[in-house]
Amino acid sequence: MATLNAPAPLLYVRTSVLDVAYETHGPVAGEPVILLHGFPYDPRGYDEIAPTLAERGYRVLVPYLRGYGPTRFINDQVMRSGQQAALAKDLLDFMDALAIPQATLAGFDWGGRAACIVAALWPQRVRGLVTGDGYNIQDIAKSIAPRAAETEHRLWYQYYFHTQRGVDGLTANRRELCELLWRLWSPTWLEGPSLYGNTAPSFDNPDFVAVVIHSYRHRFMYAPGDPALEFIEQALVPQPAISVPSISLCGADDGVGPPSQEDEDVERFSGFYRRHVLPGVGHNVFQEAPKVTLDALLELLQR
Numbered sequence: 001m002a003t004l005n006a007p008a009p010l011l012y013v014r015t016s017v018l019d020v021a022y023e024t025h026g027p028v029a030g031e032p033v034i035l036l037h038g039f040p041y042d043p044r045g046y047d048e049i050a051p052t053l054a055e056r057g058y059r060v061l062v063p064y065l066r067g068y069g070p071t072r073f074i075n076d077q078v079m080r081s082g083q084q085a086a087l088a089k090d091l092l093d094f095m096d097a098l099a100i101p102q103a104t105l106a107g108f109d110w111g112g113r114a115a116c117i118v119a120a121l122w123p124q125r126v127r128g129l130v131t132g133d134g135y136n137i138q139d140i141a142k143s144i145a146p147r148a149a150e151t152e153h154r155l156w157y158q159y160y161f162h163t164q165r166g167v168d169g170l171t172a173n174r175r176e177l178c179e180l181l182w183r184l185w186s187p188t189w190l191e192g193p194s195l196y197g198n199t200a201p202s203f204d205n206p207d208f209v210a211v212v213i214h215s216y217r218h219r220f221m222y223a224p225g226d227p228a229l230e231f232i233e234q235a236l237v238p239q240p241a242i243s244v245p246s247i248s249l250c251g252a253d254d255g256v257g258p259p260s261q262e263d264e265d266v267e268r269f270s271g272f273y274r275r276h277v278l279p280g281v282g283h284n285v286f287q288e289a290p291k292v293t294l295d296a297l298l299e300l301l302q303r
Helices: 050-055 084-097 109-121 149-154 156-161 164-185 192-204 208-218 227-236 290-301
Strands: 010-014 018-025 032-036 059-063 103-108 126-132 246-251 273-278
Touching (some): 010 084, 018 084, 032 084, 050 059, 084 227, 103 109, 103 290, 109 227, 126 290, 149 156, 164 192, 164 208, 192 208, 273 290
Parallel strands (some): 032 059, 103 126, 246 273
Antiparallel strands (some): 018 059
């Protein structure tokens, strides 16, 4: 598989709230593919996927999410929200700003959430979806219900972020903390430790802490959302189905959200849908399994 021999061009586009930094590969006239990272990751997760898609003639765009890398809020008045509606609106605004009427999307974790929401609420904008770990739309109304003890144990970092100690800890030790999450979430990924240093600088963004803290507080109803995004959150309350062609890739060794043996998300997809559980792969599924991810994307692009 092709890999990057030189840095991809870094471009910027302005939306109503962000100057979004994004890397681009391939011809401008190519069919668009948007690749979305999660927490705590960045576009480096697609370094073995984007160039190969570009070689096949696709226009590949890999944005830095709000709070990561060179992406910046346009002013101090914009709420540093990390809620799911903000991530989805950013994706939609990104596509609008670049005059992209429809794209194939791939995303996991935060990026997968954005991709799933746009696919569910604006299906005409999405040709196909490769999602890390299935249906990633949060059911916030049910979030405060206690879970199994093993699940609660894996979510320790979220509860840490609910406290001022967590805010201070993430501020002071963001690189060490995120490196720990990489190790815990992808325990069998041998290359992970050597690749972490390529991604860690993205966490030095001045809004990283604020966006991360809000994300994990909002999903448990411990922080209010951005009023301007409430219409999206309300549209997500009934957990809308995703009708676009979709492939779900799940890491069998995911240390934060291991997949169940039975596919619990199958009823959330009303169109073509297939799920793959990948042995030896953890949470960072696309970077750990780039060939499987590429094959899934090409299958949808060639349908």
